[in-house]
Amino acid sequence: MDFALTEEQTLVRDMAREFATKELLPRATRHDRDGKLDAALFPMMAELGLWGLTVPEEYGGTALGNLALAIVLEELNWACAATGVTVSVHNSLMCAPLVKFGSDEQKSTWLPKLASGEVIGAYSLSEASSGSDAASLRASAELDGGEWVLNGTKLWVTTGNEAGLFLVYVRTDSEAPNARGISAFLVPRDTPGFSIGKSEKKTGLRGSSTTELILENVRLPESTILGEVNRGFPIAMDTLDGGRIGIGAQSVGIGRACLDASIKYSNEREQFQRPIGHFQAIQWKLADMSSRLDAARLMVRRAAWLRDRREPCNREAAQAKLLASTTANYCADECLQIHGGAGYTDDFHVERLFRDARITEIYEGATDIQRIVIARSLLKA
Ligand code: CAA
Numbered sequence: 001m002d003f004a005l006t007e008e009q010t011l012v013r014d015m016a017r018e019f020a021t022k023e024l025l026p027r028a029t030r031h032d033r034d035g036k037l038d039a040a041l042f043p044m045m046a047e048l049g050l051w052g053l054t055v056p057e058e059y060g061g062t063a064l065g066n067l068a069l070a071i072v073l074e075e076l077n078w079a080c081a082a083t084g085v086t087v088s089v090h091n092s093l094m095c096a097p098l099v100k101f102g103s104d105e106q107k108s109t110w111l112p113k114l115a116s117g118e119v120i121g122a123y124s125l126s127e128a129s130s131g132s133d134a135a136s137l138r139a140s141a142e143l144d145g146g147e148w149v150l151n152g153t154k155l156w157v158t159t160g161n162e163a164g165l166f167l168v169y170v171r172t173d174s175e176a177p178n179a180r181g182i183s184a185f186l187v188p189r190d191t192p193g194f195s196i197g198k199s200e201k202k203t204g205l206r207g208s209s210t211t212e213l214i215l216e217n218v219r220l221p222e223s224t225i226l227g228e229v230n231r232g233f234p235i236a237m238d239t240l241d242g243g244r245i246g247i248g249a250q251s252v253g254i255g256r257a258c259l260d261a262s263i264k265y266s267n268e269r270e271q272f273q274r275p276i277g278h279f280q281a282i283q284w285k286l287a288d289m290s291s292r293l294d295a296a297r298l299m300v301r302r303a304a305w306l307r308d309r310r311e312p313c314n315r316e317a318a319q320a321k322l323l324a325s326t327t328a329n330y331c332a333d334e335c336l337q338i339h340g341g342a343g344y345t346d347d348f349h350v351e352r353l354f355r356d357a358r359i360t361e362i363y364e365g366a367t368d369i370q371r372i373v374i375a376r377s378l379l380k381a
Helices: 007-034 041-047 065-079 081-101 104-115 232-268 280-308 314-343 350-361 367-380
Strands: 121-124 140-144 147-158 165-171 182-188 194-199 210-221
Touching (some): 065 280, 081 104, 081 147, 081 165, 081 182, 104 165, 140 165, 147 165, 147 182, 165 232, 182 232, 232 280, 232 314, 232 350, 280 314
Parallel strands (some): 121 165
Antiparallel strands (some): 140 147, 165 182, 194 210
16 A cells, blocks of 8 residues: 555645645635635636646546545645635536536537636535435426426525536426436526526635526526436436545645644743643644544545545545544634634634634535445445
């Protein structure tokens, strides 16, 4: 077993780390306060190939794969989780399923635009009444004159305000059991009847938009369905196996930012005539944060490595997300505690890390859902 990164992975990590340090970190507080990302970042990320990490070279991507994506995402999220989730969703929840399940026409139409960052991708599964129970979704499509007509309202769409292409899951067979009557549609933003609804005002991750999608008689040809009609739910689940690795990597990045801030403050802050890092109570916190983060990073990378080998990674991705997201929240909590009252103000970015970490236990399958996925896999093994 070799834990070392390859030369290519080392290069991509260093590139992402430099970009995160120079370009993202100085903007992260502004993203949080403005409620949007600086548009100047999008072409910069295109220049670095960050929009096409899961796209084959023939379509303009870098095809570096899921492990490289996880490595990049840790670096981006260390600096700015709002930017990190945008890159994660685009690569894992739009490009990856399009590569895996798309027709030649769908791939040649969209992948070059996605890989270059000309079009940003978003994924839309959830609705007001279907979150954890994703298969109970109600937005629907009916055939009319050879076209599908979509109606309904989707919710919790990450990057809704910026995306140009949406992977939207709707019910195409109302008679079939829940998971057997859903199809995945590729919906361009400018399709008549398709609009973006309200943007959520969130506790954290404020620089990343989270919106409603409104479908009002959106007419689409059959050729916009990804994969087979009524077989969209397994695509949604397979896609989330990849997405959960991305959120695991995001969690490790946020957690590492918490550890770095804690180490710095522990060396600088003096109480009782010495730096607080001299106290064992603080040392134990740092040791536990570091150990848990290392374990989470290894699990994230193992799941990504399996996915790159096209081996099943459903349980491993859920385990990685479960451990990494709970670790991110543990680190954020301890980091704020080490900073004391100062950490509770917006003079330090620690309070943003605390708010940003929270979502990692909720989206792309809440912590309890990861436990269901893991337990089901154990019980059927
Ligand atoms: N890969 C491929 N197929 C899979 C699969 C996987 N990992 N998991 C399940 N399937 C297939 C099953 O084989 C089954 O197929 P058949 O119909 O052929 O038998 C079908 O999908 C239904 O599977 P289940 O019976 O297991 O489905 P379920 O209704 O019991 O749901 C669940 C299982 C795990 C709870 C699922 O609903 C789930 O993951 N819920 C959480 C939803 C979620 O993560 N939402 C995230 C929204 S996106 C987001 O958050 C993005 C963002 O903002 C950043």
